[in-house]
Amino acid sequence: MSATEAAAIGLTHGSSEDTGLGHRGPESKSIVVPYGFWLFVLSDIVLFSALFATYAALSHATDGGPTSNELFDRTLVAVETLALLVSSFICGLAMIAAKRRNMAWTQIWLLVTGLLGAVFLAIELYEFGHMIHIGAGPQRSAFLSSFFTLVGCHGAHVTAGLLWIGTMMAQVWAKGFRPEIVRRLLCLSIFWHALDIIWVAIFTIVYLIGTLP
Amino acid sequence: MLGKLTWHAIPFDQPIPLITSLIVILIIGAIGIWVWRKGWWPYLWNEYITSTDHKRIGIMYIVLALVMLVRGFADALMMRAQQSLAIGASQGYLPPEHYDQIFSAHGTIMIFFMAMPFIIGLMNFVVPLQLGVRDVAFPTMNNVSFWLTASGALLVNLSLFIGEFSRTGWLAFPPLSEKAFSPGVGVDYYLVALQISGVGTVLTAVNFVTTILKVRAPGMSYMRMPVFTWTSLAANLLILAAFPVLTATYAMLMLDRYLGFHFFTNNGGGNSMLYMNLIWVWGHPEVYILALPSFGIFSEVVSTFSGKPLFGYRSMVYATLAICIISFMVWLHHFFTMGAGADVNALFGIASMIIAVPTGVKIFNWLFTMYGGRVRFTVPMYYAIGFMLTFVIGGLTGVLLAMPPVDFIVHNSLFLVAHFHNVIIGAVVFGVMAGYTYWFPKALGFTLDERLGKMIFWCWFIGFYLAWFPEYALGFMGATRRLQHIADPSWKPYLDVAMIGALVILAGIVLTVVQLLYSIKTRDRRLDLTGDPWDGRTLEWLTLSPPPHFNFAVLPDVHGEEAYWTRKLTAIREEKLIEEPKYEDIEMPVNTPTGVICAFFASLTGFAVIWYIWWLAILGLIGAFAVLVWYAWRDEHEHIIPAAEVAELERERRRVRAELLKTLTAPA
Numbered sequence: 001m002s003a004t005e006a007a008a009i010g011l012t013h014g015s016s017e018d019t020g021l022g023h024r025g026p027e028s029k030s031i032v033v034p035y036g037f038w039l040f041v042l043s044d045i046v047l048f049s050a051l052f053a054t055y056a057a058l059s060h061a062t063d064g065g066p067t068s069n070e071l072f073d074r075t076l077v078a079v080e081t082l083a084l085l086v087s088s089f090i091c092g093l094a095m096i097a098a099k100r101r102n103m104a105w106t107q108i109w110l111l112v113t114g115l116l117g118a119v120f121l122a123i124e125l126y127e128f129g130h131m132i133h134i135g136a137g138p139q140r141s142a143f144l145s146s147f148f149t150l151v152g153c154h155g156a157h158v159t160a161g162l163l164w165i166g167t168m169m170a171q172v173w174a175k176g177f178r179p180e181i182v183r184r185l186l187c188l189s190i191f192w193h194a195l196d197i198i199w200v201a202i203f204t205i206v207y208l209i210g211t212l213p
Numbered sequence: 214m215l216g217k218l219t220w221h222a223i224p225f226d227q228p229i230p231l232i233t234s235l236i237v238i239l240i241i242g243a244i245g246i247w248v249w250r251k252g253w254w255p256y257l258w259n260e261y262i263t264s265t266d267h268k269r270i271g272i273m274y275i276v277l278a279l280v281m282l283v284r285g286f287a288d289a290l291m292m293r294a295q296q297s298l299a300i301g302a303s304q305g306y307l308p309p310e311h312y313d314q315i316f317s318a319h320g321t322i323m324i325f326f327m328a329m330p331f332i333i334g335l336m337n338f339v340v341p342l343q344l345g346v347r348d349v350a351f352p353t354m355n356n357v358s359f360w361l362t363a364s365g366a367l368l369v370n371l372s373l374f375i376g377e378f379s380r381t382g383w384l385a386f387p388p389l390s391e392k393a394f395s396p397g398v399g400v401d402y403y404l405v406a407l408q409i410s411g412v413g414t415v416l417t418a419v420n421f422v423t424t425i426l427k428v429r430a431p432g433m434s435y436m437r438m439p440v441f442t443w444t445s446l447a448a449n450l451l452i453l454a455a456f457p458v459l460t461a462t463y464a465m466l467m468l469d470r471y472l473g474f475h476f477f478t479n480n481g482g483g484n485s486m487l488y489m490n491l492i493w494v495w496g497h498p499e500v501y502i503l504a505l506p507s508f509g510i511f512s513e514v515v516s517t518f519s520g521k522p523l524f525g526y527r528s529m530v531y532a533t534l535a536i537c538i539i540s541f542m543v544w545l546h547h548f549f550t551m552g553a554g555a556d557v558n559a560l561f562g563i564a565s566m567i568i569a570v571p572t573g574v575k576i577f578n579w580l581f582t583m584y585g586g587r588v589r590f591t592v593p594m595y596y597a598i599g600f601m602l603t604f605v606i607g608g609l610t611g612v613l614l615a616m617p618p619v620d621f622i623v624h625n626s627l628f629l630v631a632h633f634h635n636v637i638i639g640a641v642v643f644g645v646m647a648g649y650t651y652w653f654p655k656a657l658g659f660t661l662d663e664r665l666g667k668m669i670f671w672c673w674f675i676g677f678y679l680a681w682f683p684e685y686a687l688g689f690m691g692a693t694r695r696l697q698h699i700a701d702p703s704w705k706p707y708l709d710v711a712m713i714g715a716l717v718i719l720a721g722i723v724l725t726v727v728q729l730l731y732s733i734k735t736r737d738r739r740l741d742l743t744g745d746p747w748d749g750r751t752l753e754w755l756t757l758s759p760p761p762h763f764n765f766a767v768l769p770d771v772h773g774e775e776a777y778w779t780r781k782l783t784a785i786r787e788e789k790l791i792e793e794p795k796y797e798d799i800e801m802p803v804n805t806p807t808g809v810i811c812a813f814f815a816s817l818t819g820f821a822v823i824w825y826i827w828w829l830a831i832l833g834l835i836g837a838f839a840v841l842v843w844y845a846w847r848d849e850h851e852h853i854i855p856a857a858e859v860a861e862l863e864r865e866r867r868r869v870r871a872e873l874l875k876t877l878t879a880p881a
Contacts, residue, residue, distance in 0.1 A: 025431035025768055032350050036423040039453060043415055047457035050491060054465065054476065061482030063475070138474050142482035145474035149465060167842055180850070 030183060037187040041194045044157075048198050051153055052205060055146040059210070063141035068210030071136055073127075077207045080123045081199065084158075087116030088196045095189050101177045107169055113192065114165040117158055124155050151206065154198055161195060164188055216825035217398065222376045227311065234374035263804040265352035266762060267337050270359050272656055274334025275649065277363055279725075281326040284370065286722055288319035293680075293715040297708050300699040312697040313380035314399065318369065320383025321403060324499070325410060326366040328637070331645040332506045333362075333417055336445045339652060340421065342753035342760065343439045345430025345769045345776065350423040352802040353844070358413040358420065360812030365410025368819050372402040376823070379403035382695065384492050385466065387477035387485045392470045398823050400470065404463050405819040411460050418452035421445060430752070432771035436530070439751040440523060443530050444509030447537040448502045454541070455498040462491040486551055493544035501540040503637070505533060507644025508575055511600060514593040514647050515579045517747050519586030522775055525578040532571035532578075539568050549620045558617040565615035569608055576601060591747070592666035596647035599674045600639055607635030610685070628688025631681045638677050646673065654746045658758045659736040665728035672721025680714025683707035743873045744866065750778035757866050763801055763854060766863035767794045788878050790870055796860040800851040807844040811837050 027035075059068065094109030128148065131137065138148035168181075168188055175181055224230045248254055261269050291307065292315055299305025307315065341349055349355050372378040379399040381390040390400045425438070425446045438446075466488065468474040475481030477488045516523040523529060545553060545561040579601060588594065610632040613619050623629060646669070654660045684692075687707050692699075699708065732739070745754040755777045756764055773779050784790055818833030820826075 026346055026428040032423060032427050035427055036350055036419050039419045039422055040415075043419065043453045043457045046454055047461045050458045050461035050494075054461075054487060054491070057487050058476070058482065058484065061475075061484065063480075063482035138468075138472065140481070142475040142478075142484065145465075145468065145476050145481075145483075149468060149474070149476075153464075163838075167845070171845065174846075184845070 030179070033183045034186050034190065037190055041190055044194065045198070048150075048153065048201075051146070051150040052201065055150045055206065058142040058146040061142035063143075065141040065144065066134075066136045068143070068147075068206070069213075071131060072207050072211050074207065074211055076123060076127060077203065080120050080127075081203055083116045083120040083123070084196060084199050087113045087120070088193055090116065091189050091192045095185060098172070098177060098182060098185050103172070103176075106172060110165055110169050110172075114162055114169075117162050117165070117192075121155060121158050121162070124151065124158075128152070147206065151202060154195065154202060157195055157198070161188075161192055164191070214826075216821070216827070218375075218824040218826065222398075222824075223374065224377075229307075229311070230373050237370075238374070259804060262809055263356070263806045265348070265356050265802045265804055267341050267349050267352065267355060268656065268760065268764075270355050271334045271336075271338030273359055274330045274337060274362070277359075277366060278327050278331035278334060278645070281322050281330070281366060283722065285319055285322040285327050286719070288315045288322070290715055290719060291315050292319065293708075293712045296696065296699060297705070297712040299697065300705050300708070301702045304698060307697065309697045310380060313695075314378040316695055317379045317382055317385075317399075317403070318372075321379070321407070322366075322369060323637075324383065324503075325407060326362070326369065328503050328641050328645070329410075329414065330362055330366075331649075332448070332503055332641070333358075333414070335510065335645065335648045335652065336421060336448075336506060338656060339648075339753060340424065340442050340445050341428075342655075342756065342764060343442045343751050344425065344428065345433055345752045345755075345765060345771060346424075346428050347764050347768075347799070348802065349420050350428050351420045353805055353807060354416050355420055356805065356808035357811055358417040358808075360808040361413030361416070361815060362410045364812040364816045364819065365406040365413070367816055368402060368406035368409070368823070371820070372399065376402065384496065386492075387466060387469070387488050388479050388483075390466060390470075391478055392473075393478070401467075401823045404467050404470075405823050408460060408463055408467075409815050409819050411456055411463070414452055415456045415460070418449040418456070421449040422453060425449070430765075430768045430771050430776075433776070434771075436527070437771055437774050437776065439509075440512035440526065440529050440533070441506065441509035441751075444505040444512075444533050447533045448505045451498040451502045451505075451537060451540065455495045455502070458491060459495040462488060462495065465491075486548075489548050489551065490544065493547040494541070496547065497544045498540045500636075501536055503641045504644075505536060507600075507640045507648075508533070510644045510648040510651070511579060511597045512575075513751065514597045514651055515582050517651075517749050518589045518591055518594040518597075519583045520589070520748070521582055521586040522750070522778075523578065524581035524584075525574070526774060528574055529578050532574040535571040536568060539564060539571070543568065546615055546620070549617045550624055555617075562615050562617050562620075566612055569612055572608060576605065591650075592661070592663060592670060593647040593651040595667060595670040596643045596650070599670065600643040600647075603639035603643070603674070603677065604636060607632060607639050610635060623688055625693055626688040627684040627692045627694055630694045631684040631688060634677075634681050634684075638673070638681075642673065646670070651747070652753070654739075654741040655744075655753055655758050655760070657736075658741055659732065660739045660741060660746055661732045662728050662735070662739070665724055665731060669721045669724045669728060672717050672724060676714045676717030676719075676721060678714070679717060680711045683710045683714075743869055745781075745873070750775045752777050755780070757862075757869075761862050763799045763859070766796060766799075766859045766866075784870075784874055785877055788874070790867055790874065793864075793867065796856040796863065798856050799854040799859055801854060803849055803852050805844065805847075807840055810840045814840065 026032075090109050091113045094106055094113060097105035097109055128151075131144075136144055138145045165188065168185060171181055172185070248257065261273055264270060292312070295305045295307045295312055299307075337349070337355065341347065369378070376398040379385055379390070379395070379402065381395060381400060381403075385400055385403055388394060425442060429438070465474070465476040469476050469478060469483070475483040477483050477485045479485070512523055512529060543561055543565045545551075545557065546565045549558050549562070579597070610628070614623065614629065614632055650661055650666055684707070687704055690704065692704060699705070741758040744757045744760075746758070747754070752769055752771075753760075755769060769776060769780070780791070814833045814837035818830050818837070821829035821833060
């Protein structure tokens with residue numbers, strides 16, 4: 001397979017002819033930095049996989065307390081999911097604006113991304129608060145411990161993402177579209193999309209399977 | 214205001230930790246003042262503490278590892294002494310609660326703060342040089358990783374003076390490590406310190422996987438990479454996939470302890486065997502995170518000192534990757550007695566035995582590399598041969614333990630403890646000592662004293678057999694691990710031999726310090742002026758010793774395996790060096806105090822969390838975030854080394870190389 005064919009089907013980076021065999025020497029930063037960040041995201045996904053495994057092992061250990069069927073509300077989760085998925089789409093728009101060096105739209109789309117993330121977080125906090133209020137807090141049973149930890153860890157990532165979005169908005173504003181700042185925006189979008197991937201898994205494994213009749 | 218922290222945290226009533234910590238504080242203070250009097254602080258700050266140079270960071274890792282080796286070994290000596298003394302009517306000199314802290318600290322420190330920093334330090338120093346590049350992919354993050362590791366080490370050692378350390382063994386198994394049974398700060402010290410250093414380790418893995426896969430000299434394709442680089446890649450892939458599980462597991466135990474969750478508790482539906490599964494999903498790959506780079510070191514050493522290319526290079530690479538993958542499929546052999554059933558145990562038993570196959574491939578490759586070679590019996594080669602002898606025995610006892618019926622009899626016994634010390638000392642300690650001796654001249658420009666080096670080897674080698682073979686026997690006789698008191702007096706002779714073995718190893722460690730000081734003092738006799746003291750084969754021997762900041766004036770163009778050896782032979786055949794290239798300006802990353810300041814805030818937060826000082830914890834987190842934002846705001850990323858300066862340094866290298874070539878091509 002030639003390098004161009006490989007690039008065409010996405011095996012290699014489009015603009016690079018390097019097939020990993022190292023003929024060209026060190027890669028440029030625009031490849032090295034997102035690559036490294038991807039590896040970090042993968043390690044983060046491994047962390048979540050440990051939490052998923054724990055949830056799977058403990059999801060029936062309710063200790064006589066409430067079960068998933070009694071607690072989860074599909075409608076609320078649907079709204080939550082919609083907010084997060086749309087925010088990922090908007091994040092994509094922000095990246096397109098950044099690619100065109102359009103300051104106003106980059107800022108607006110980043111802001112909307114963050115706001116939708118905040119909506120997601122608010123719903124999650126409401127859900128957590130409600131559960132704790134009715135006596136279904138994380139101390140109640142192993143099932144609830146693993147639920148709060150898995151979903152809460154995702155929520156903590158979203159919070160970190162919001163902090164990052166805010167920082168990037170300030171940085172783009174102050175420094176403009178310098179190469180290293182564009183690279184950071186790219187990493188931010190990788191992170192934000194990865195949170196979507198995790199959420200889809202949480203949505204399926206925790207909420208959909210958890211509310212099966 | 215200060216959470217749980219009161220004056221009672223200082224062990225005024227326990228003379229051993231109190232006096233030890235006072236002595237350590239005095240020594241640290243004295244060294245600090247001595248460095249200040251000599252006027253070395255600015256140098257240390259600029260050239261080491263804030264350095265983003267992978268070579269300097271590597272050296273800092275190794276210094277940390279050597280210091281922690283002394284600390285961890287002091288614990289080992291105390292345990293051996295206690296077991297020799299506390300037999301029959303005697304209770305020895307260590308009360309149980311103190312003895313428990315010592316074995317916990319010994320394991321924790323030796324694995325996380327001795328072996329890991331030593332291996333990562335060697336990787337840091339060697340991998341970019343072997344790849345023929347100027348630095349790792351993320352030099353600043355590399356510095357941050359080191360300081361986070363150091364922060365963890367600091368917290369573990371702080372527990373000696375303020376509070377207590379964990380009494381729950383090196384992996385803090387619940388339910389013993391839960392709040393109900395370990396209410397003190399010991400387990401918290403353990404968890405928080407390892408969480409902080411674990412973040413550093415994951416960042417290291419991101420850095421090295423990216424470096425090895427994306428930052429290589431032109432022509433350095435995968436099947437041309439030296440085996441140490443290959444094993445480093447495998448180890449870092451393992452870190453990337455295993456350490457996040459450790460982070461998650463410790464986070465869950467922390468939630469249990471701090472917020473009353475029920476992951477591993479006896480009540481509330483918690484399941485402590487879940488912890489066993491999770492921790493060993495990390496724990497078994499961890500063995501190979503340490504062992505694989507050691508195998509890489511031996512590959513370099515055996516090939517160099519046999520004067521031959523490594524036998525079966527490709528099979529070595531495949532064996533490395535096979536171990537890398539299979540190491541994730543054997544975790545259950547750490548708790549066959551859980552009762553998962555015969556089928557599950559058989560599966561994991563067989564998987565564990567299968568790992569011996571690629572490992573055996575490696576052993577034969579090293580033997581065949583030596584076969585027919587002109588072997589030079591230098592210190593690293595001593596370690597390599599000592600390793601092959603010792604590690605095979607450790608591997609065989611491992612295969613024994615992999616059989617569930619045998620494991621049911623000897624699990625949790627001294628047989629097991631002897632087995633893992635056999636492989637860890639035999640592979641990892643011998644490996645890092647070989648690597649330390651082998652690459653020392655590259656790092657500092659002069660070799661270590663050979664005669665003392667051989668004495669150190671014999672101390673480790675003989676000391677190991679004396680210390681651990683009696684324990685194999687004791688294990689068969691029914692001695693369980695972690696005994697603070699020995700009830701059966703007939704075990705005393707075995708324990709005394711073990712004590713003598715520990716003292717022989719102590720002599721080796723003392724000699725290591727002597728060797729270092731003596732070698733520095735008499736360095737003029739053993740200067741490495743050529744940059745290639747061992748007649749090496751890989752690219753690190755192409756540059757000067759110590760290498761210039763930028764490693765290579767021009768990135769080497771790699772043709773074939775054994776990049777440097779090929780180039781050397783060509784030069785000898787043609788009786789001239791390669792054409793002088795055109796020099797260009799080199800951009801190198803600037804130094805930054807980000808890492809050390811971040812680690813300062815991490816230590817502060819960690820300490821605050823251990824002692825429930827919540828305002829300080831929040832303050833520390835805000836501080837760390839502020840530093841990162843401040844760093845992200847920088848405008849100057851790189852400093853330029855002008856072409857003229859590069860040319861000057863490189864011409865000096867070419868001059869010594871031309872002289873070396875003259876001696877090599879002179880008619881005999």
